Amino acid sequence: MTDAAAARLSVLLAQMNPTVGDIAGNVELIRRTLDRAQAAGADLVVTPELSICGYPPEDLVYRRAFLEEVERGVEALAEETIGRPAILIGAPWRMELGVVNAVLLLADGGVQAVRAKCHLPNYGVFDEQRVFVPGPLPEPITWKGLRLGVLVCEDMWYPDVAGHLRATGADMLIVPNGSPFEVDKHEVRLNHAVARVSETGLPLVYVNQVGGQDELVFDGGSFVVNADYALAARAARWAEDDLLTQWTKSARFGTWNVDSARIEPQLDRCEEIYNAMVLGTRDYVGKNGFPGVILGLSGGIDSALAAAVAVDALGPEKVRCVMMPSPYTSTHSLEDAGAIAQALGVRYDTVGIGPAMEAFDAMLGGLFGGTAPGITEENIQSRTRGVILMALSNKFGPMVLSTGNKSEMSVGYATLYGDMNGGYNPLKDVYKTDVFAVCRWRNAHKPAGALGPDGPVMPDRVITKPPSAELREDQKDEDSLPPYDVLDAILRGLNEDQKGVRELVADGYDAEVVEKVWTLLNRAEYKRRQAPPGVKITRLAFGRDRRYPITNRYK
Ligand SMILES: Nc1ncnc2c1ncn2[C@@H]1O[C@H](COP(=O)(O)OP(=O)(O)OC[C@H]2O[C@@H]([n+]3cccc(C(=O)O)c3)[C@H](O)[C@@H]2O)[C@@H](O)[C@H]1O
Ligand SMILES: Nc1ncnc2c1ncn2[C@@H]1O[C@H](COP(=O)(O)OP(=O)(O)OP(=O)(O)O)[C@@H](O)[C@H]1O
Numbered sequence: 001m002t003d004a005a006a007a008r009l010s011v012l013l014a015q016m017n018p019t020v021g022d023i024a025g026n027v028e029l030i031r032r033t034l035d036r037a038q039a040a041g042a043d044l045v046v047t048p049e050l051s052i053c054g055y056p057p058e059d060l061v062y063r064r065a066f067l068e069e070v071e072r073g074v075e076a077l078a079e080e081t082i083g084r085p086a087i088l089i090g091a092p093w094r095m096e097l098g099v100v101n102a103v104l105l106l107a108d109g110g111v112q113a114v115r116a117k118c119h120l121p122n123y124g125v126f127d128e129q130r131v132f133v134p135g136p137l138p139e140p141i142t143w144k145g146l147r148l149g150v151l152v153c154e155d156m157w158y159p160d161v162a163g164h165l166r167a168t169g170a171d172m173l174i175v176p177n178g179s180p181f182e183v184d185k186h187e188v189r190l191n192h193a194v195a196r197v198s199e200t201g202l203p204l205v206y207v208n209q210v211g212g213q214d215e216l217v218f219d220g221g222s223f224v225v226n227a228d229y230a231l232a233a234r235a236a237r238w239a240e241d242d243l244l245t246q247w248t249k250s251a252r253f254g255t256w257n258v259d260s261a262r263i264e265p266q267l268d269r270c271e272e273i274y275n276a277m278v279l280g281t282r283d284y285v286g287k288n289g290f291p292g293v294i295l296g297l298s299g300g301i302d303s304a305l306a307a308a309v310a311v312d313a314l315g316p317e318k319v320r321c322v323m324m325p326s327p328y329t330s331t332h333s334l335e336d337a338g339a340i341a342q343a344l345g346v347r348y349d350t351v352g353i354g355p356a357m358e359a360f361d362a363m364l365g366g367l368f369g370g371t372a373p374g375i376t377e378e379n380i381q382s383r384t385r386g387v388i389l390m391a392l393s394n395k396f397g398p399m400v401l402s403t404g405n406k407s408e409m410s411v412g413y414a415t416l417y418g419d420m421n422g423g424y425n426p427l428k429d430v431y432k433t434d435v436f437a438v439c440r441w442r443n444a445h446k447p448a449g450a451l452g453p454d455g456p457v458m459p460d461r462v463i464t465k466p467p468s469a470e471l472r473e474d475q476k477d478e479d480s481l482p483p484y485d486v487l488d489a490i491l492r493g494l495n496e497d498q499k500g501v502r503e504l505v506a507d508g509y510d511a512e513v514v515e516k517v518w519t520l521l522n523r524a525e526y527k528r529r530q531a532p533p534g535v536k537i538t539r540l541a542f543g544r545d546r547r548y549p550i551t552n553r554y555k
């Protein structure tokens with residue numbers, strides 16, 4: 001593509017994994033992408049939203065030095081474009097109206113154009129109105145005779161920006177995104193894209209970020225929808241990808257369309273959830289510089305899944321598991337924990353907690369004299385395990401993974417400063433019923449890019465036996481909680497669907513059970529506020545998605 005009369009164009013969708021705040025590192029990533037794009041013969045490279053600083057930069061945007069470093073990075077990249085492909089990059093950008101969430105066209109050695117995001121999302125996990133000002137409706141960027149209609153992420157979720165670009169002569173819509181993962185969200189994105197194509201008659205290029213950032217994970221899945229609504233290209237999910245697309249201009253209609261590109265397959269629900277946990281864990285551990293992780297392996301399903309995720313994310317040599325039996329630990333738990341460690345190929349140690357339990361009984365006996373043993377003593381077991389894991393973390397450096405699933409985090413069935421210890425929790429947004437399904441799925445499949453074993457990662461018995469915390473004789477989770485299928489259905493109603501107790505009772509759930517779950521859910525807010533971060537998977541994850549007061553008398 002060299003001039004206005006040309007009818008061919010090659011666009012590279014650069015689905016990259018930037019690190020928030022690592023401007024030099026991200027500039028280098030973009031520079032290398034530019035090298036590959038040039039080698040592949042691309043005319044234009046499109047990178048994700050705020051690609052130079054990573055998304056979301058949050059309050060870093062308030063810092064002048066940060067914005068200045070971004071500007072220097074942009075200048076350096078602009079110089080790289082002499083005699084090379086042009087590139088659209090995302091950057092927080094100082095303008096007269098304030099700091100905007102911008103897209104810049106770098107070409108021929110300079111910044112050729114700047115466009116700002118109009119719709120700043122401020123719901124769910126997003127807080128963009130806190131740090132950015134909205135831009136005016138953008139007009140197309142003229143480049144080599146083409147009119148590029150650039151809009152940023154949330155701008156694609158409404159008709160007005162695309163409509164204005166169409167009205168002002170855009171040839172195509174190009175959307176850089178920082179769109180975090182939620183189960184089934186790729187369909188939602190595609191539906192918005194097709195709606196914009198249908199309203200404007202223009203093809204649409206969607207480029208998403210990939211990678212983990214604290215509680216968010218970005219799943220990639222960049223794509224192109226042609227003007228006839230056909231999906232013309234789709235990049236890999238859950239991995240960096242350069243998706244090269246070849247475009248031609250129809251001599252008859254004057255429209256641009258992709259006529260050759262890869263279309264990667266869709267994934268099923270369990271594979272999505274599993275990949276989200278793996279990438280979230282890999283990037284949290286890697287981007288925060290830990291040599292590996294350590295976790296308590298009980299022989300139960302939650303720690304088995306956390307261990308499998310960690311091994312698939314980091315490789316077995318970076319995962320350490322510790323069995324910490326008490327007098328209540330069953331033989332099958334010891335056998336199963338050993339079998340899981342063997343299947344995963346991880347270092348496995350055993351540290352019994354019996355001596356600590358006796359020591360606490362002796363130390364506290366004088367003060368506890370005359371009281372019946374109960375939850376207090378059970379929590380001491382959990383806390384002893386937490387102390388052991390934190391000691392190993394301090395001594396050898398691996399970060400502790402905590403393993404509480406979303407059902408437990410909802411009702412507060414976890415011990416503060418005990419099994420809630422940890423730096424990151426891969427299962428935090430996965431309900432127990434999904435834990436079962438995902439374990440079955442992983443035992444039968446190994447996802448692309450996983451560093452763990454090809455075969456099963458845990459014995460079947462770990463999935464089929466009744467869950468138990470083994471904090472006293474013959475304890476089962478279902479002694480104190482409704483069966484997990486009922487509990488999770490009620491929790492999904494209360495959490496993701498924002499239903500009230502009365503609505504759930506009208507849906508057929510037992511009033512007493514719903515009341516109990518609602519009370520437990522509210523009461524556990526203080527625990528969740530002290531819980532480690534974990535990857536967002538559902539429409540409503542605990543964390544920024546759900547901001548409830550701790551001190552709260554609303555019934
Ligand atoms: N509003 C509030 N704001 C701040 N702190 C508050 C608080 N309310 C209580 N607290 C504090 O929290 C303490 C209670 O919390 P905590 O010490 O954690 O103890 P607690 O929640 O009473 O007990 C732990 C629960 O988790 C269950 N558990 C434990 C371990 C594993 C599993 C499993 O199934 O995997 C289940 C166990 O059966 C029990 O129901 C109170 O003693 C008080 O100090
Ligand atoms: N005997 C044990 N040895 C090592 N770690 C343990 C042991 N018991 C509990 N833990 C740790 O504490 C976490 C919570 O354990 P608990 O058994 O109470 O609950 P759970 O939700 O049933 O988890 P799991 O399914 O992993 O057993 C476990 O996931 C594990 O990391």
Ligand SMILES: NC(=O)CC[C@H](N)C(=O)O
Nearest residue numbers: 121153154157178179180
């Ligand atoms: N970065 C954004 O603007 C994200 C908001 C958008 N609705 C999404 O999740 O895809």
